[in-house]
Amino acid sequence: MRNIQPLDIWSDGDTKTAVTISLYISYDDLATQAALVYKLHDNIGTIIYEGQILFTGQEYVDWGSSGDSNAEAYTLAAAHLNITLA
Numbered sequence: 524m525r526n527i528q529p530l531d532i533w534s535d536g537d538t539k540t541a542v543t544i545s546l547y548i549s550y551d552d553l554a555t556q557a558a559l560v561y562k563l564h565d566n567i568g569t570i571i572y573e574g575q576i577l578f579t580g581q582e583y584v585d586w587g588s589s590g591d592s593n594a595e596a597y598t599l600a601a602a603h604l605n606i607t608l609a
Contacts (some may be wrong), residue, residue: 524543524544524545524564525543525544525545525597525608525609526542526543526608526609527541527542527543527544527563527601527606527607527608527609528606528607528608528609529541529542530542530563530606532563532571532572534571534572539565539571540565540566541563541564541565541571541572542564542565542566543563543564543568544561544562544563544564544597544600544601544604544606544608545561545562545564546559546560546561546562546596546597546600547559547560548560549575555579555580555583556577556578556579556580556583557577557578557583557586558575558576558577558578559575559576559577559578559596559600560573560574560575561573561574561575561576561600561604576599576600576603576604578599582599586599
């Protein structure tokens with residue numbers, strides 16, 4: 524789990540603020556693509572939004588060859604979601 528710059532999200536008829544993101548791999552073919560599930564959490568850890576990100580092609584290759592694939596996964600996810608890691 525990583526901190527993010529606060530992000531307001533409309534959820535269940537109310538605006539909630541996400542302050543952390545968590546990731547886990549739901550699929551990885553170990554060759555060309557991986558799917559990661561992301562969850563955005565509020566300040567008490569409640570999930571306020573979740574979805575899936577797919578890494579393919581050169582992005583997958585670059586992620587798999589980075590020195591710290593966990594840190595790089597968060598960086599790539601933040602870019603996909605247009606959020607800023609704190």
